[in-house]
Amino acid sequence: MKKFKLKVLGIFAMTLLSLSLFSCDDNGNDNNNETTSRLMVKMSDAPGDYDEVNIEVLDVMIKANSDSGDDGWISIGDKTQVGEGKIYDLLKLTGGTNIMLTDSLVPSGSLGQIRLLLGDENTVVVDGEKFALTTPSAQQSGLKLQVNQTLIGGTTYEFLLDFDVDKSIVTTGSSKYILKPVIRVSTMEASxxxxxxxxxxxxxxxxxxxxxxxxxxxxxxxxxxxxxxxxxxxxxxxxxxxxxxxxxxxxxxxxxxxxxxxxxxxxxxxxxxxxxxxxxxxx
CATH class of the missing domain: 2.60.40.1120 (Carboxypeptidase-like, regulatory domain)
Known part of the structure; x- marks a missing residue:
């Protein structure tokens, strides 16, 4: 896990300079509203039959195109938590409650994908007993979500990541649970x-x-x-x-x-x- 966190920190360091060009002034206003857009990414939960489902979120990243490779990703997660992770109980996200993963200014233009990086401190509580949620190696590089949205300068976009708990947790018996995230992404503008x-x-x-x-x-x-x-x-x-x-x-x-x-x-x-x-x- 330490090696993975260092890798995330390395990506963050490489993109920090480029993101600093899209900052706000002291009054919180967009300094370059023709070339940047405000991007909010929130997470909610589709129901699941568990006591708790605790997910560690390391970072949120975006990419301009839909290419499946690892190049071109930009970190937009909470800069105080990148590489450290924050744990959320998805089952508390009911009754319209959701959590803000990031609220950032990003370059306008094509937005191909959003990438959610999860840590390995994921757990599920069943009948009062806590079990580790194993993450397959194929998922450890982050869950890539296709959005294919054109961001217009000076416009705010709100994306909602709906985490389908029931479909995301697989049990293999012997009290072993595997996390295979199933997430539906939608925007306020199109839903x-x-x-x-x-x-x-x-x-x-x-x-x-x-x-x-x-x-x-x-x-x-x-x-x-x-x-x-x-x-x-x-x-x-x-x-x-x-x-x-x-x-x-x-x-x-x-x-x-x-x-x-x-x-x-x-x-x-x-x-x-x-x-x-x-x-x-x-x-």
Whole structure:
């Protein structure tokens, strides 16, 4: 792991000079807004049936083209954490919560790929027991995500990396878990959001989902554990990265609750906007 971190630091050092040309002034303004764009990369979670899924993020990198080689990558991660890593529990990213991986000024023009570099301090908690998440050697160079977006100078772009936990963790038996990240990338400009609230909040898990063809977009509603804890959820849910269109929203409760799924028809999603379906209650 030390050798890998040094390699990341080397890449960062080589690109620091070029990135310094695209800095802000003392008032936080873009000094060169015709040749730079603001790029925000956030991460959220598609649901998974685990207690915790802890992922170590080392860096975020970008590349102008779609070439699969290792040349031409630029580090845009948090400069205080490049090569050090920060660990996030993906299962806390529910109810519309996400985390900002980077908010940077980058050269305008073609953006071919985003690269997410993960460390090896990844773990999963199952029934209260923690297990290491082994990362295959093929994934250690970083997960490359094709975006193929043209960045216009002076414009802000927000990319959302939706980490599909259920598909990303493979178990081989004998309590061995392997991390093979499956991430869907979307932009605010080319997708929309559905949000709402299960009210009153319930103490069982509720999955909010819509489907386009074979693709399912989903998120858990936050739960009220009925214990008075300040961390209890209020029943909110938010599904990100949905292409524009008309959908049927399905709210599926945990089977042990004894409740049956309910649907909300004709939910219209617009690119770059949030559709609020309001309060939904189980009978």
């Amino acid at each position: 929309g959001v559905i949000k709402g609230i299960v009210s009153p909040a319930v103490d069982y898990q509720v999955l909010a989902s819509v489907q386009q063809g074979e693709i399912i977009f989903s998120a858990f509603a936050t739960m009220d554990d009925k214990d008075g804890d300040s961390n209890d959820g209020d029943g909110t849910f938010q599904i990100n990265g949905i292409p524009s269109g008309t959908y049927t929203l399905t709210l599926t409760p945990d089977p042990t609750s004894g409740k049956t799924p309910i649907t909300v028809d004709n939910v219209i999603v617009y690119n770059g906007k949030t559709t609020d379906v309001g309060s939904v209650a189980f009978p």
